[in-house]
Amino acid sequence: MGKQNMDKSKTNSRVIMAQAERESAQLEPTRRAFLRGSAAGIGAVAAMGATGGAAMAAGNPENLPPNVPEWSKMLGDSVTAEPYGIPSQYEKNVHRRTVPWLTPTGESSISFTPIQDLHGIITPNGLHFERHHGGFPHIPKEDFRLIVHGMVKNERMFTLQDLMRFPQVSRIHFVECPANSGAEWRGAQMDKLQFTHGMVSCCEWTGVKVSTLMEELGVKPGAKWVLAEGADAAGMSRSIPIEKLGDDCILAYAQNGEMLRPEQGYPLRLIVPGFEGNMNVKWIRRLEFGDQPWHHREETSKYTDTMYNGKSRRFTWSMDTKSVITSPCPEYPMLGKGYHQIRGLAWTGAGKIKGVDISVDGGKNWMPARLEGPVFNKALTRFVFDWEWNGQEVLLQSRAYDETGYVQPTIDQLREIRGTWSIYHNNSIHTWLVQKSGEVLNVQVSGK
Amino acid sequence: MYKFPVSKFALGLALGGFLITSQAFAGDEMKYGFGVKPSDEEIAGWDIDIRPDGKGLPEGSGTYDEGEALFAEHCAACHGDFADGGGGRYPPLVGGTPGELSQAVRPGQPHKTIGSYWPYASTVFDYIKRAMPFGNAQSLTNDEVYAITGWLLAENDLHDSDEPMNAEALKKVVMPNVDGFFDDPRPDVKNPHCMKDCFKTVEIKSKATLGVTPTGEDALR
Known part of the structure; x- marks a missing residue:
């Protein structure tokens, strides 16, 4: 796709999003008014249930039995009308949302998965929540490199193609930002599920186990920690204990069957199952083996928990039940x-x-x-x-x-x-x- | 320096993980041989991380005056002229004490800055080098990063403004909150698996009726 077309499709999707939001903005007060305004209260709600739900479910009588709707008479779209399929136009309201006042910029910010609209355990790729600290880059796959160095016997630099030649694994894991529900620490604050709990998603991740690389390169005695570092403009870096990396971590290039989305780390990210989302470093460019943690900004100034007495917990990796x-x-x-x-x-x-x-x-x-x-x-x-x-x-x-x-x-x-x-x-x-x-x-x- | 907390995780590793580390990962010969050996130059271009013991600190030096000028040029627009956050929404970098991190002492908001909260000075250099200025990361020279690091530490009364900042000077800085951190003690809460008559009364303490949740286009940037 040429740049012009890409820009156009980006603009189109923005227009669609804006349109969807306008529609929902129109819909929501109506629904609220209906619910609140009903003098009979519960009676009105019960009536809604009895007639098959809200006004949305009433539909256009011309399309309802005994009438035969247009789509039963006219041909639909051809096979490649959407070469990459998109959700129904009637589900436009299902998309990620952000809370602008949480962060000063959109590049270092968060978007929430609409878990209120999802079924099953898998989060569709376009709806996985986002947390970027310096915006999400678009990295050409031929310009991607992963350097593994430090306390390993064989330092190595890999292309994406190299990594895809290693034995492959697929695992279904959730990723949750540890700040999920963070706005609720002092009291009930957000009035929608998407914002109270939407910083969690779950996908099938496919890639190479880090243990495979550790066996291949040979870890030197005394190595205890690994610095995982991203290639984004935040240079996201976290110290990870070597035992966790060698246990179940994956260098993933695919998500729910297709290559990663740019906002999820294309072309390669780390999956650290059950640990805080921030450690699942996206756009990963480097793994450095060492004997001490690095105590970088995202594991000291941030992603630490200050207790009542002013002392702070660090290395709070695991996401609790x-x-x-x-x-x-x-x-x-x-x-x-x-x-x-x-x-x-x-x-x-x-x-x-x-x-x-x-x-x-x-x-x-x-x-x-x-x-x-x-x-x-x-x-x-x-x-x-x-x-x-x-x-x-x-x-x-x-x-x-x-x-x-x-x-x-x-x-x-x-x-x-x-x-x-x-x-x-x-x-x-x-x-x-x-x-x-x-x-x-x-x-x-x-x-x- | 760092010890693993004694938890199920650590115990499991002690039994299994370390064996794997010392045996299965110890090979000199590569089985697959994919990829190439990176040159020292290639590694050096990306290996920018700094550790608290000073490992990774490059050569270079910067003065307080240089740092002040560089901060005004590259940083003050967000962090304020005095690095106090400028009353805006970006992090304040100067001020506060570890004592003010206690909720008993300061019931409102914890005053978290480099001076009051960050445990290691090396992190200041590392973070400026890798991620700042926001929107133009990895653009500053090592001398410039030293100068800004030195200025910020001096403004926090943690470095003598008459002395240049360099690798040796940075290694000597002891941050006030260095002992303010402890390793994760979780699981810290034990909720009994009660099924019946767990409470006599239940009271609603707060409701999400503040109207702060974005709606419509407000939920998109």
């Missing part, structure tokens, strides 16, 4: 009394999710949910719970536990030990207040 209910949620409120399948996501850096419990009374009592679909090591895991809603106000929670026996904590328990100055590693039980109107609000509760 966490879960959240994705249906219902603020974006998708209850549609009526009666049956509702509560759905959600659980994950842990400790290994596999063992189970998830549901509470409808703010944590007084719990009932086991069912894990649905595959349960993989350090991967998003889905849970469901068949529920009858009586139309009353409910404090809805999920609580995950993992194969080590660790149980997801309350925000009170975390604050008691850590204070409220942490930014990272908030894995607390999340509470949705389901109101009589069916609307769902992010709240924080305290139980005694």
Whole structure:
């Protein structure tokens, strides 16, 4: 594709995004007005359920039985109308979003995965959350090099083609920014699921295990740490213990079957399963083996957790066990009394999710949910719970536990030990207040 | 200097990981032979990292006055003329003390700067060299990075402004918060797996009704 066409397609996608946002901006107040404005409250919501849902579901009568819609009469698009397929035009509202006030620039910022709109455990490539510290580069694959040096017997420089010749592995793992839910440390703040929990995604990552390279190059005695460094304008660098690298880390060139997206590290990134997202260095250009950690900016000034007494935790790598209910949620409120399948996501850096419990009374009592679909090591895991809603106000929670026996904590328990100055590693039980109107609000509760 | 926390992770490694390190990864012969041996020059062009013990510090030197001028030219637009953040949204680099990191002492916001928070001076050089100025990274010479590093440390009263900053001077700087960090003690919270009558009362403490969540086009940059 020529540069002009690329620019054009970029412009088009911006126009589409803007259009989608305008549409949603128009839709949302209407839905809210409908929910709030209904004098009968619960009755109106129940009626919505009975007639098949919100105004969106009413549709155009000309396309509904007994009429035959246009698309049943006219030919559709030809096979290559979209050489690289795109989502339905009716799903334009499903996209990443950011919170502009979180960061001074868009190049060093975050975008959130719309987990409220996703099903299954795999995050589509175009929806994987983004965290860049110096914008995302576009690196031609022929200009890519990875240098592995320092305390190895054979220092080596690889092209992408070289790396793709090594034995290949594919693993499904979540990547979570440790700042996910970070805005909630001091109190309930964001009023949408996408912003409370959207810094987590899960993909199939394909590449070469770092252990394969370590065996190939020979690690010198005394090597304990490896500096992983990106080729982006932030030169992202993290010290990683050699045991973790040799255990399950992957130098990945593919994501969900296709080569990495530029914003996910094209052409090569590190996957450090279960560890904080920042360590999964994108656009990786260098692995240096050494005997000490480097204490770089992103592991001292940032990605450390200051406790109540002013002392700070460092090397807080592992992502603790966490879960959240994705249906219902603020974006998708209850549609009526009666049956509702509560759905959600659980994950842990400790290994596999063992189970998830549901509470409808703010944590007084719990009932086991069912894990649905595959349960993989350090991967998003889905849970469901068949529920009858009586139309009353409910404090809805999920609580995950993992194969080590660790149980997801309350925000009170975390604050008691850590204070409220942490930014990272908030894995607390999340509470949705389901109101009589069916609307769902992010709240924080305290139980005694 | 750094010891692994005693955790399941570390124990597992002690049993399995170190064996792998010493045996399976110890070969001199390459099995596949893919790639090439990089030249010293190729490595040197990318090997820019600095460690707290000074490993990686290049030759070069810069004065306080040079640092002040360079900071005004390359950095002050974001960080402020006095490197105090300029009242904007970019990080302040000067001021504060480790004592002010305690929530009991300072209930509002922790005052995290190079002087109050960063444990090692080497990180200042490393970060400026690799990532600053924002939007023009890896453009400064080593002399320039030393000058800016020296100026910032002097403004934090951690370096004598009459002395040039260089590798030897940087290695001597002891940061006030060097003992302010400890290794990850997690799992730190034990939530019992209670199923029934876990609480007598539950109270809503806060609601997300602040109106700070972006909507529509506000959620795109």
